[in-house]
Amino acid sequence: MTLSQDLRLRIVDLAASGVSRRKAASHFKVSVSSAIRFVKQAEEVGHVDVKVRKRRKSRLDPYHSDILSWISQRPDLT
Numbered sequence: 001m002t003l004s005q006d007l008r009l010r011i012v013d014l015a016a017s018g019v020s021r022r023k024a025a026s027h028f029k030v031s032v033s034s035a036i037r038f039v040k041q042a043e044e045v046g047h048v049d050v051k052v053r054k055r056r057k058s059r060l061d062p063y064h065s066d067i068l069s070w071i072s073q074r075p076d077l078t
Contacts, residue, residue: 003030008038008048015039 007028014024015035025035038048060067071077 002050003034005049011035011038012042012048 007030011024011028011030011034014027015021016039019027021035021039022032024039025032028035042048
């Protein structure tokens with residue numbers, strides 16, 4: 001589950017005001033590891049945007065066009 005940008009910023013702001021990361025996590029009812037990660041990301045990168053995930057390769061990728069052509073020929077195949 002992805003936490004909202006606003007919540008991430010509030011956690012970082014609270015931690016920057018002197019509250020520990022653990023207490024900030026407790027205050028907003030998120031995991032301690034998430035609060036630590038958000039503050040660390042804000043310090044290193046300068047923002048707390050959600051990281052873009054790379055698309056994972058599938059074993060079926062080489063057969064993509066073949067599979068789509070089979071489905072177009074027989075729509076009830078799936």
